[in-house]
């Protein structure tokens with residue numbers, strides 16, 4: 311790939327890192343039990359990757375970006391999230 | 399959807415899984431909002447977020463040299479004022495602990511002393527992580543790093559952590575605070591206070607690094623919380639540099655033993671019971687000074 315460098319390396323393509331799907335790094339995958347979820351959104355707050363989306367009730371994952379760190383599962387106050395082995 | 403649901407630090411950034419810096423910057427930008435201009439200097443934050451031609455930033459940023467975040471931010475602030483465009487715009491300067499405690503300290507001190515309307519945020523992972531875990535004046539006593547390795551004659555880092563926030567407050571700046579990624583509401587409240595403050599503000603944000611501290615990627619928040627619950631990292635804020643009257647914003651009801659914190663990370667795995675006792679005593683003395 312050739313990349314043309316702009317003058318001063320000015321980059322107006324805000325948020326363009328989203329084209330890079332870090333979900334491919336994952337070895338463990340979080341699974342949420344929405345019956346148990348109390349919509350406290352602690353997982354959403356702590357996620358380093360912005361890979362958790364809030365629903366009116368509960369949450370959902372954006373697996374394009376979730377790196378499988380497991381913070382969400384560890385911080386869930388009602389153990390509604392478990393980590394399972396990623397299958398490719 | 400509220401304003402704070404906006405993701406101003408975009409996904410796709412290259413931080414390690416479980417990186418504390420990722421959570422820190424994502425939440426700081428949510429609190430500061432889209433009318434923010436930032437400067438960053440070299441370090442993990444730059445490398446994970448600006449792989450040309452991509453960028454994870456949804457706000458205007460400028461990348462400065464390692465030591466320059468504060469002085470470049472000063473230039474940005476003055477330029478915005480001269481152009482009559484500063485009204486309603488926050489200027490935030492980001493630096494790692496290396497870029498703040500050590501190499502960027504002169505630029506930071508000058509910026510604070512000249513009274514620029516800037517919020518300086520130090521994201522502290524207690525070593526030069528981006529170049530491979532070298533010790534810094536932010537590295538705590540007893541931590542093993544690649545330049546303070548543990549060995550027969552070495553306990554790891556032999557010097558205590560520099561009290562950077564107190565030093566910044568001593569400049570007499572309007573607002574200084576310490577914060578932690580384990581306490582998101584407290585962190586966001588402090589960010590808002592800092593950017594709303596007229597003049598310089600300094601925020602010291604504690605952000606564990608799984609790669610450098612050698613802990614599981616899922617434990618980042620738990621360890622940040624333990625640092626506060628044990629008294630290792632004290633959350634406080636001070637106005638007008640009045641560090642004799644600082645306000646403790648998170649007082650643990652009963653402090654947990656420092657051992658719980660040290661045992662959670664392999665950078666401290668070599669410490670003997672005596673070493674731990676010594677560190678406990680130092681923490682006790684510090685907490686007594688802070689009044690809890």
Ligand SMILES: Cc1ncc(C[n+]2csc(CCOP(=O)(O)OP(=O)(O)O)c2C)c(N)n1
Pocket residue numbers: 419440441442443464465493494495496497498523525526527528529534
């Ligand atoms: C003047 C200069 N010296 C050294 C370096 C090499 N360097 C790049 S990043 C880095 C470490 C940054 O550490 P810190 O500020 O703590 O940020 P972190 O990577 O830990 O987030 C170093 C030493 C540089 N880029 N410029």
Ligand SMILES: [Mg+2]
Pocket residue numbers: 494495496521522523524525526527528
């Ligand atoms: Mg660092």
